[in-house]
Amino acid sequence: xxxxxxxxxxALHRGRTRVLASCQxxxxxxxxxxxxxPNGAGKSTLLQAIAGLAPExxxxxxxxxxxxxxxxxxxxxxxxxxxxxxxxxCVLLGRREALGLRVPPHLIAEAExxxxxxxxxxxxxxxxxxxxxxQQQRALIAxxxxxxxxxxxxxxxxxxxxxxxxxxxxxxxxxxxxxxRAPVLAALHDLSLVARYADRVLVLADGRIEADGPPEAVLTxxxxxxxxxxxxxxxxxxxGKSVIVPHLMATxxxx
Amino acid sequence: xxxRPVPAVVRWRARAARQGVAVLIAAxxxxxxxxxxxxTGPSGMTPGALWHAALAGPEGADRAAATIFxxxxxxxxxxxxxxxxxLGLAGLLMQTILANPLAxxxxxxxxxxxxxxxxxxxxxxxxxxxxxxxxLLTPFLAFTxxxxxxxxVWLVARARGxxxxxxxxxxxxxxxxxxxxxxxxxxxxxxxxxxxxVFWLFGSLLKANWVAVSVSGTILxxxxxxxxxxLWALTSLRxxxxxxxxxxxxxxxxxxxAFLITALLTAGAVxxxxxIGFVGLIAPHVARALVGEDHRLGLPAAAIAGAxxxxxxxxxxxxxxxxxxxxxxxxxxVAGVPMLLAVILSRKxx
Numbered sequence: 001x002x003x004x005x006x007x008x009x010x011a012l013h014r015g016r017t018r019v020l021a022s023c024q025x026x027x028x029x030x031x032x033x034x035x036x037x038p039n040g041a042g043k044s045t046l047l048q049a050i051a052g053l054a055p056e057x058x059x060x061x062x063x064x065x066x067x068x069x070x071x072x073x074x075x076x077x078x079x080x081x082x083x084x085x086x087x088x089x090c091v092l093l094g095r096r097e098a099l100g101l102r103v104p105p106h107l108i109a110e111a112e113x114x115x116x117x118x119x120x121x122x123x124x125x126x127x128x129x130x131x132x133x134x135q136q137q138r139a140l141i142a143x144x145x146x147x148x149x150x151x152x153x154x155x156x157x158x159x160x161x162x163x164x165x166x167x168x169x170x171x172x173x174x175x176x177x178x179x180x181r182a183p184v185l186a187a188l189h190d191l192s193l194v195a196r197y198a199d200r201v202l203v204l205a206d207g208r209i210e211a212d213g214p215p216e217a218v219l220t221x222x223x224x225x226x227x228x229x230x231x232x233x234x235x236x237x238x239x240g241k242s243v244i245v246p247h248l249m250a251t252x253x254x255x
Numbered sequence: 256x257x258x259r260p261v262p263a264v265v266r267w268r269a270r271a272a273r274q275g276v277a278v279l280i281a282a283x284x285x286x287x288x289x290x291x292x293x294x295t296g297p298s299g300m301t302p303g304a305l306w307h308a309a310l311a312g313p314e315g316a317d318r319a320a321a322t323i324f325x326x327x328x329x330x331x332x333x334x335x336x337x338x339x340x341x342l343g344l345a346g347l348l349m350q351t352i353l354a355n356p357l358a359x360x361x362x363x364x365x366x367x368x369x370x371x372x373x374x375x376x377x378x379x380x381x382x383x384x385x386x387x388x389x390x391l392l393t394p395f396l397a398f399t400x401x402x403x404x405x406x407x408v409w410l411v412a413r414a415r416g417x418x419x420x421x422x423x424x425x426x427x428x429x430x431x432x433x434x435x436x437x438x439x440x441x442x443x444x445x446x447x448x449x450x451x452x453v454f455w456l457f458g459s460l461l462k463a464n465w466v467a468v469s470v471s472g473t474i475l476x477x478x479x480x481x482x483x484x485x486l487w488a489l490t491s492l493r494x495x496x497x498x499x500x501x502x503x504x505x506x507x508x509x510x511x512x513a514f515l516i517t518a519l520l521t522a523g524a525v526x527x528x529x530x531i532g533f534v535g536l537i538a539p540h541v542a543r544a545l546v547g548e549d550h551r552l553g554l555p556a557a558a559i560a561g562a563x564x565x566x567x568x569x570x571x572x573x574x575x576x577x578x579x580x581x582x583x584x585x586x587x588x589v590a591g592v593p594m595l596l597a598v599i600l601s602r603k604x605x
């Protein structure tokens with residue numbers, strides 16, 4: 001599973017509007033890549049296209065082999081689940097194709113272990129619609145990880161999580177990528193999380209991949225000012241990772 | 256000392272056992288109610304006489320008893336079981352693919368279409384050049400009209416996609432079309448013909464015979480294995496369309512398959528009995544209360560619940576009226592309202 005994963009994307013459209021120019025992406029085994037960009041840049045569109053949920057056909061290959069849509073794990077941005085399925089049921093559905101009339105005990109045990117990793121074992125028998133937004137989000141992340149995808153796509157996976165669980169989830173994603181050698185591509189808004197946990201950053205802006213590189217090279221004050229219209233302070237935490245402190249630009253405040 | 260947590264496998268098996276027992280109890284209740292339905296009727300025959308008629312067979316010496324048992328009560332019971340099961344299954348499918356707990360097999364206009372077909376047969380059967388006996392013409396045209404409604408909704412889905420909103424809007428349009436056509440025919444009909452049309456629309460098991468049982472039963476048996484292949488896919492759809500699609504499910508294809516199966520089950524049910532409301536709406540909720548959202552047990556539970564509701568309505572209709580039994584469609588309509596209110600008031604989630 002250490003081959004490079006290549007993605008060939010045609011130009012992506014929403015209606016008649018072109019959202020993203022055609023491009024090629026390449027991910028190394030176990031790489032955690034952050035996808036960032038201002039609102040409306042097309043991050044969700046890009047992720048949906050890679051997941052095979054857009055009209056435009058996307059080619060994914062790994063080691064010369066085509067990657068099937070079923071091998072991709074995708075967590076969309078809108079995640080509310082209103083069914084009475086239990087959390088354990090929900091996680092097991094991540095491997096729906098392996099379930100039969102009688103669910104194999106080893107799958108149940110694996111699902112339970114996955115819930116333990118995300119600190120959700122106490123919620124295993126609770127109905128999904130009884131959970132808070134953050135709990136649901138973590139349960140759905142557990143489901144996608146349980147699926148053991150060749151490529152994991154996440155659209156704002158920490159949007160509903162408190163600070164502790166944001167850090168825990170990102171750390172878990174890094175550990176998962178390292179253990180399974182499956183790349184992770186996650187759309188994120190929190191640039192400090194990006195700086196801390198991403199191996200590489202893709203900046204989506206002006207209808208194209210405007211930048212592609214390690215966080216320290218991509219998250220520069222000039223680029224952030226240009227695309228996010230903020231005046232950032234880029235500080236260093238005690239572990240050497242960047243911390244982005246955003247400030248509104250003076251011209252924004254006059255608007 | 257804190258207790259060790261029970262492993263998920265053990266809890267899972269325990270839950271499956273509880274749900275299995277619940278379905279078994281429901282099936283036993285259905286068996287008991289079916290027996291009660293057999294021995295209940297306006298003829299006043301004793302259970303002993305009925306037992307002897309059953310043992311003697313359709314050609315038994317007591318012709319009256321044989322006729323009542325083999326040509327009236329037993330086909331009506333079988334029809335009730337098949338129609339109830341079909342409507343229960345169709346109802347659960349509708350509520351799953353439309354993600355709407357208030358959907359029913361009639362949401363997409365199938366009932367109105369069947370009523371139009373029946374009215375057409377009753378009013379102008381002599382004008383329809385089909386080599387069918389009169390008693391078969393009405394169900395044939397009701398069935399054909401239901402499939403026509405299916406085709407109309409299908410065409411809209413092909414053109415605009417299978418999103419729940421699209422299907423429901425198309426179904427509403429089809430329903431109003433056939434309802435207005437049916438109303439026009441009722442307006443034009445003579446009083447005698449109008450009475451026949453209205454009686455058909457009540458929904459009744461009185462029209463049951465072995466041909467009807469064979470046709471409806473065959474349709475149900477054909478649909479069952481088709482449903483079996485999509486048990487987990489249907490359960491996945493309960494997560495919501497976005498998540499089901501993200502897990503690799505072809506949601507549009509699943510909706511089309513479920514839609515066609517629902518149309519077949521509904522057509523097979525209403526063509527011979529007329530419109531029997533609320534069974535397809537309430538049975539899925541009973542099933543969910545028994546076994547939750549897992550369609551592996553949910554589908555058989557919905558079938559059993561649908562049959563239970565219909566046979567209970569049949570028994571009630573016979574017991575409430577001395578002489579001719581009250582049509583089951585009227586009983587389910589009256590009893591369905593408080594049951595629907597109970598569903599609405601107890602709703603948690605979707």
